[in-house]
Amino acid sequence: MIPDLLALRKFAELIARDAFGEDPDDPAGERVWRNSVLDAFEKGFAGRVKKPAEMIAKYIDQAMRKGQRSASDDEFNRLLNEALGLYRFTKDRDVFREFYIRALAKRLLLQKSASDDFEMNVLKILIERESLLCIYLHPSGIDRATDDKFFEKGHGMFSDLALSRDMIREWQNLPSHRDDKEPLNVMVLQHSNWPTYGLGQVILPKDMERSLSSFVRFYKSKHAQRKLDWAHSLGTVTLTARFDAGTKELSVSLYQAVVLLLFEDGGSMNFQDIKEATGIEDKELRRTLQSLALGRKRVLTKVPLSKDVDDTDVFEYNAKFTDKNRRLHINSIQQAETAEEAKQIAEHIEEDRTHALDAAIVRIMKARKRLGNNKLTEEVIIAVRAHFVPQPAQIKKQIESLIEREYITRSDGDRNTFEYVA
Incomplete structure (x- = not known):
């Protein structure tokens, strides 16, 4: 939807330039044309309640995840500006803000963003345009608490991550952690700055639990009155996996990692045994096993081979797994x-x-x-x-x-x- 709207708007601007660009005696005609185009966009957006606002936020999310690639900084900023230019036409600005802030949070937490500088630039553009909209819509200066809260959240996210980086660096530089072969990276987030996420239950391997407990003691030594809640559902792990065809580096979710580590010494396990060993909630565990045994990168095998995970299914490490790449990302199955x-x-x-x-x-x-x-x-x-x-x-x-x-x-x-x- 959004690329088509951007193409249509460019086409309308080209018509305006071709028709009136060289005719200084007809500024009124150009103004009528441009106003007609603006009215058409506003009516079109009004005809699809909520959806255009959601699509703009998702379009920006995709652009930020892909990054600028071969485009220059100016070209990428122009693309973002054009997409944000459609924001003025939607009346469901709260819908845009909700989808945008959630997508921004995921990009930052999963380190999928093209650039912090571009992210901050988008926030800056939104602040400027929101201010202009509020001046236009609210000339009497009606309360803007909702907008302020939205932008405070955006900046609060970057602030939390910067403070987390400093804190984790200090913890990792302690004598007891300098030589850690499997370093732990922690993001400490304020609830008020981030969307609400399910914490997720999981029984961590002893090495992970030991590192986590060490960080908790370090954190409590600085902030004794604060409470830490772990959002394990957002955790990611990098594993080194050995297959018959060679060694691979797997980028997986924390749940996927906990399951895979059960097969570190080979052998097979049924669904109920895996559930008991990991403590992962039933529905989440079924999705996790689907991603590992039924997805494109099948590092586990499942017997019997079917599209669903049943209580009696048996899983085994797939030593014969092959892939041309050394570094692999195994997606979680997240349709539901x-x-x-x-x-x-x-x-x-x-x-x-x-x-x-x-x-x-x-x-x-x-x-x-x-x-x-x-x-x-x-x-x-x-x-x-x-x-x-x-x-x-x-x-x-x-x-x-x-x-x-x-x-x-x-x-x-x-x-x-x-x-x-x-």
């Missing part, structure tokens, strides 16, 4: 997880919208004390339209909810007029 995550994002967006409507209604009623239904609906739309454009039915639902919670009440003489409850 992605669908689940999309559902969580949709629920989170709706929850945030509910809170935003509640806050806007209460703030307006507190200032006005008494308002009719139509006027209140109009003012609420104006108050939140920098983030999304609510439907009257959504506003009505929240008005009824606030009446039930006794924030506002209906006027005795007119059910379509509301009064603020002090």
Whole structure:
């Protein structure tokens, strides 16, 4: 969708340049044309609620993961600018922010981003454009707490990672860790700066557990009152694997690594034994075994060979595995997880919208004390339209909810007029 929209916009600009570029006597004609193009884009975006905003965020995510490749810095920045130029047309800016911030978090945590400099540049562009949008939409200076929170999160992520790098360097330079052959790298993140992730249960191998405990003691010596929760579902490991055809370096998830290390001395294990040995949740373990035994890079074999993992299946290390590359990345199978995550994002967006409507209604009623239904609906739309454009039915639902919670009440003489409850 996004490449096609960018191509269409370029085509419209070429028409404008060819038609009016050499005609200084017809600036009005050029202005009419350009305004018509802008109106067409706005109407097109409005016709597909939420989806364009989501697609812009995902397009930028793909660009950041691929990197600039043969493009120069200026060319890559121009590509990002063009994609972000479509942001102005969507009314679902909260949807864009939610998908963008989650994708940014994954890129940073999994070290899949092309460049921190480009990431910071995108945040800078968004801040500038969001400021212009809010000046246009909110000339009276209505509260911008939601935008500020979004950009604080973005900068907070980079700050957390920078502090983590300094801390892990200090820990690794301790005499007891200088000669570690299998170094541990830890990212210490503040909950407020990052999306919520499942912590994930897993029984770590003794060497991993020993390193983790050592880091916890080091961290507690500096921050005794803080609590560390481990998001093992985000962990990654690099393993050296020996096959008949030679040695390979495998880049895998923590769950995949814990499973593979069970076969360090060969042998075979059934599903139930693996589950007991690793402590990984049933659904997650089945996905992990699928990725190792049924994906493109089958470093485990499964008997019987079928597309699903059953309780009675038996797994064995695939010593005959071959691949032309020495360094391999084994993807986790995440189709079901992605669908689940999309559902969580949709629920989170709706929850945030509910809170935003509640806050806007209460703030307006507190200032006005008494308002009719139509006027209140109009003012609420104006108050939140920098983030999304609510439907009257959504506003009505929240008005009824606030009446039930006794924030506002209906006027005795007119059910379509509301009064603020002090």
